[in-house]
Amino acid sequence: MVLSFCDKIILAPMVRIGTLPMRLLALDYGADIVYCEELVDIKMLQCKRVINEVLQTVDYIAPTERVIFQTCEREKDRxxxxxxxxxPERALAVAKLIENDVAAIDVNMGCPKEYSTKGGMGAALLSNAEKIEKILKTLVNGISKPVTCKIRILPTVEETVNLVKLIEKTGVAAIAVHGRKKEERPQHPVHCDFIKAISNSVSIPVIANGGSQEIIREFQDIEAFRSVTAASSVMVARAAMWNPSVFRREGLLPLEDVMRDYIRHAVRYNNHYTNTKYCLCQIMRDQLESPLGRKLHAVQSALDICEVFEITSFYKSCQLSQEARKLSLNINVQETPETDDNEENHDIVQMPIRFERKDYLPQVTPKMFLLEWCRKEKLPQPVYYTVQRSLDKFFRSVVTVNEKKYCSTLCDKSKKLAEQAAAIVCLRTLGLPEGKLGEEESNLIRKRKRGIQDESVSLAGTQGGEQIRKRLHNNEKFDDLKD
Known part of the structure; x- marks a missing residue:
């Protein structure tokens, strides 16, 4: 079914906002079409398409193992x-890569910010009609899905209408128009008269954008903006960022209800907590100094967010469900980290842990802490068994310490990160320090120093051991040590 752009209410593309959880929330509340955030062609061409059977998503993963773009079946047709x-050629290559996972392809020709314009993209294209024409024709002729573009207005109505007529001739299915000039910002009034002139000059659907600041506050205002611009459809940006329930015909929901709905999508699809936190802060923009806002500022994980909003049980339920799917898939592909004597996974101590470098003391890792503790206790050094799953190329590690096994229930993008997570599970289970910021460094160093002196543990034979020993002796920090 070909996507129609007539009589639609649309979530606009917004950097950091237009990720999967927000798009799904907009659809929940009544949006007809959702746009993802602008993604640069060069970055997308470096990605590998991976079907994530655990989350039931399609992930486009960069060489750094970061998920650049994620989608799912529910939004595919919208x-x-x-x-x-x-x-043009790079644009076509990206479109061919992505077209089977989306309903349409849009070219950003309106973003005025440097990250978009510095490479000749976004609003920089507005002064190059020849390139606009070539890019759009190449896409229209090269893929089977509809092609659209999003522009800002030019200095005069006449110039803008002429550009839009040129765009119409390329065969695009629709054109979105942000009713501000490239040098104008949200505090400037939206030029509804420009959008109306465009709507009256072309036969393809015109999507009006830019009404959040002055016009759109709730659902009824969307129709008012459509009427004053004579547009076929309306695209909502900041009004949807501030309260996604603006798409609800029944009216706005309380912000805390909206935020909980958003968090559920974020947890279900393993959205990185920093992005989740950013989106929640946009919704709470006027309440960030409230007690709830201050708690939100302090969060350092998805679990922290769920605790703040009192939906921890949902988080745990999702973790258990995902872990069950992971284990099932791992068994199917014979990649489950198994013990030497084929013990079942319930004999492994497990926690949903990720290693976040920024949360730990510089250059001192949980693995290092665990190794040092084992040496102090005269135990065999930790043994890590790490496997990479074929379904998404992520890693999972089990560490054996004193004949007991520990692992994180969360897979990670690299072998090193997975092993650090396993070490954290072990350290936390044993009630040992792990080097995390906020721990009492002076007490920690003093205890470690005393342990070395009392047990006569030598670190000189380990990598960096002599440096660690000297710093412990002098009660120095570990800022320049390597793992």
């Missing part, structure tokens, strides 16, 4: 992929 590009 998702528009917006790309930043300045090159």
């Amino acid at each position: 998702l528009v992929f917006q790309m930043g590009t300045s090159d």
